[in-house]
Amino acid sequence: MCGIVAYVGPRDSADLIMAGLKRLEYRGYDSAGIAILDREGRLDTRKRAGKLGALAEELVQHPIGDGGTGLGHTRWATHGGPTDRNAHPHLSEDGRLAVIHNGIIENFAELKAELVADGVVFRSETDTEVAAHLLARAYRRSGDLTEAFRDVVRRLRGAFTLLAVHQDEPGVVVGARRNSPLVIGLGEGENFLGSDVAAFVEHTKRAVAVGQDEIVTIRPDSVEITDFSGGHVDGDEYEVAWDAKAAEKGGWPWFMTKEIHEEPDALANTLLGRTRDGLVVLSDLGDRLSDEVLAGIERIVLVAAGTASYAAEVARYAIEAWARVPVAVELAHEFQFREPLLDERTLVISISQSGETMDTLVAVQHARAHGARTLSVCNTQGATIPRESDGVVYTHAGPEVAVASTKAFVSQIAALYLVGLHLGRIRGALDDATHRALVDDLLAAPEKLRAVIQDSWTRIETLAHWMADTHSVLFLGRHVGFPIALEGALKLKELAYIHAEGFAAGELKHGPIALVDHGQVVFVVVPSPRHSAALHAKVVSNIQEIRARGARVIAIAEQGDAAVIPFADELIPLPLTGPWTEPLLAVAPLQIFALELANAKGLDVDQPRNLAKSVTVE
Numbered sequence: 001m002c003g004i005v006a007y008v009g010p011r012d013s014a015d016l017i018m019a020g021l022k023r024l025e026y027r028g029y030d031s032a033g034i035a036i037l038d039r040e041g042r043l044d045t046r047k048r049a050g051k052l053g054a055l056a057e058e059l060v061q062h063p064i065g066d067g068g069t070g071l072g073h074t075r076w077a078t079h080g081g082p083t084d085r086n087a088h089p090h091l092s093e094d095g096r097l098a099v100i101h102n103g104i105i106e107n108f109a110e111l112k113a114e115l116v117a118d119g120v121v122f123r124s125e126t127d128t129e130v131a132a133h134l135l136a137r138a139y140r141r142s143g144d145l146t147e148a149f150r151d152v153v154r155r156l157r158g159a160f161t162l163l164a165v166h167q168d169e170p171g172v173v174v175g176a177r178r179n180s181p182l183v184i185g186l187g188e189g190e191n192f193l194g195s196d197v198a199a200f201v202e203h204t205k206r207a208v209a210v211g212q213d214e215i216v217t218i219r220p221d222s223v224e225i226t227d228f229s230g231g232h233v234d235g236d237e238y239e240v241a242w243d244a245k246a247a248e249k250g251g252w253p254w255f256m257t258k259e260i261h262e263e264p265d266a267l268a269n270t271l272l273g274r275t276r277d278g279l280v281v282l283s284d285l286g287d288r289l290s291d292e293v294l295a296g297i298e299r300i301v302l303v304a305a306g307t308a309s310y311a312a313e314v315a316r317y318a319i320e321a322w323a324r325v326p327v328a329v330e331l332a333h334e335f336q337f338r339e340p341l342l343d344e345r346t347l348v349i350s351i352s353q354s355g356e357t358m359d360t361l362v363a364v365q366h367a368r369a370h371g372a373r374t375l376s377v378c379n380t381q382g383a384t385i386p387r388e389s390d391g392v393v394y395t396h397a398g399p400e401v402a403v404a405s406t407k408a409f410v411s412q413i414a415a416l417y418l419v420g421l422h423l424g425r426i427r428g429a430l431d432d433a434t435h436r437a438l439v440d441d442l443l444a445a446p447e448k449l450r451a452v453i454q455d456s457w458t459r460i461e462t463l464a465h466w467m468a469d470t471h472s473v474l475f476l477g478r479h480v481g482f483p484i485a486l487e488g489a490l491k492l493k494e495l496a497y498i499h500a501e502g503f504a505a506g507e508l509k510h511g512p513i514a515l516v517d518h519g520q521v522v523f524v525v526v527p528s529p530r531h532s533a534a535l536h537a538k539v540v541s542n543i544q545e546i547r548a549r550g551a552r553v554i555a556i557a558e559q560g561d562a563a564v565i566p567f568a569d570e571l572i573p574l575p576l577t578g579p580w581t582e583p584l585l586a587v588a589p590l591q592i593f594a595l596e597l598a599n600a601k602g603l604d605v606d607q608p609r610n611l612a613k614s615v616t617v618e
């Protein structure tokens with residue numbers, strides 16, 4: 001949510017910053033802007049409402065000067081609509097200082113009132129502009145940008161990554177962060193800042209995550225990190241595990257198309273190296289999550305938002321079944337306000353692709369503050385949530401750029417399954433033979449998923465194009481198929497802007513069946529009859545109930561499921577697989593359907609309206 005990039009070094013920073021913004025555009029795309037300290041020592045800015053292309057066009061019409069110091073921002077609006085004026089950077093009154101910001105300054109109204117009373121005339125409706133004016137005033141007092149930051153951040157409440165340049169300090173960018181991400185890229189004779197490593201990974205793979213309540217000052221040949229009181233901080237350097245190519249479209253029409261095709265590898269990479277002698281072993285979870293501690297856990301709470309919460313819902317069934325410990329799933333944003341019962345025998349597992357989702361971060365912080373053990377399932381190295389948790393299991397899905405999560409979802413389920421199997425083993429709840437069979441089934445899933453994606457794509461594309469005028473689609477499932485139905489509905493809402501609802505199939509008769517009318521399209525995720533004849537029979541009955549009321553049924557079912565064939569208007573077959581890997585295979589056709597329906601409607605698949613990846617506000 002809002003992409004931030006900054007550069008100091010010998011190169012022309014405008015081109016470099018625009019390239020960084022292009023890579024970060026998925027974080028927000030309602031307006032964008034850059035500020036450059038040009039070679040004559042002037043601070044110049046360009047900003048435009050709309051996607052990055054509008055800013056690029058503006059730079060062609062009105063080129064900005066060359067200079068080795070600059071910053072750029074791509075916005076997801078919080079305070080003030082997506083207009084030219086509200087786009088970042090924001091300038092101080094004298095135009096000598098430029099600020100970009102990600103997050104929300106919660107006390108901006110009172111700070112603004114104070115500044116207005118002091119004669120400041122605001123030029124935008126943003127909360128960010130108060131920071132520009134406060135920093136300029138603090139700078140006038142100290143003549144040092146880092147010192148000015150120290151002064152101002154103490155006065156700000158809320159979440160912020162704040163970056164600034166000052167005309168009187170060429171070759172310097174200062175940044176500060178609280179509850180919002182900021183990463184340093186270490187170069188040779190040049191340095192970078194970014195909301196995430198995508199901002200600079202094509203230039204350097206050496207990164208340092210800026211910690212909570214820290215200030216960083218970058219110059220071409222130095223990087224200095226301090227806490228908000230000025231105390232020195234040693235940053236932990238790490239190497240970015242993927243290269244710039246991984247975050248490029250590489251010939252695919254959309255990032256989402258590419259990322260669905262990458263799901264089998266994401267799944268395989270998440271499982272890779274995590275088994276020993278056919279059993280799952282997670283050996284590096286840290287002291288607070290030792291085998292002894294985990295053996296004594298009495299309750300597990302999975303916290304997440306959106307798609308990640310549906311991965312949690314799938315895993316809840318598995319973890320409870322394998323580790324024989326009660327598991328609850330909580331939407332991260334509801335967690336703290338419910339005042340949940342937490343103690344050191346509660347394990348709170350957060351699930352987040354970005355590792356920066358503010359709702360999830362706050363839930364983790366709440367859990368820790370109340371004594372619970374915290375484990376993060378995350379796809380982003382060095383992100384805030386894993387750093388603030390007792391331990392982490394990384395999903396190795398690679399960078400996910402499309403706003404709609406796809407490959408992260410399957411890898412989150414896989415990582416949570418690993419946690420469930422690990423817990424089942426150390427708690428003595430799962431015998432080795434069953435454990436090995438589950439691992440075998442998991443390891444075989446990537447190739448089956450590859451086949452599903454390859455075999456079903458064209459068929460689903462045709463279906464989606466026929467249905468371009470559809471106004472409402474329902475999704476049904478039971479057991480682990482239920483969260484898949486929810487995920488199918490979410491994908492369709494966010495990508496195709498169609499009313500879509502997911503239901504537990506058994507719930508239908510308690511109300512939602514009233515929605516079913518002649519021609520209503522209903523996707524049904526059908527469990528295999530080989531695993532539970534009773535469950536399968538119930539879903540088949542549900543299909544008959546909706547068919548009797550005129551529904552058009554699209555069934556996602558195991559190949560050769562004779563009980564479903566007569567009742568399905570369309571059948572998307574899945575290869576034979578175990579009960580726990582069914583959801584990994586069943587979700588792909590639903591993702592493809594949402595993508596192709598958005599395509600059929602001529603919509604932007606990768607950047608749906610009103611959304612942004614990595615939601616760093618509450």
Ligand code: F6R
Pocket residue numbers: 305306307308309351352353354355356357360403404405406490494614615
């Ligand atoms: C939907 C989607 C979102 C995210 C949610 C959590 O396609 O991508 O619902 O799943 O915002 O994001 P992370 O996993 O980064 O915490």
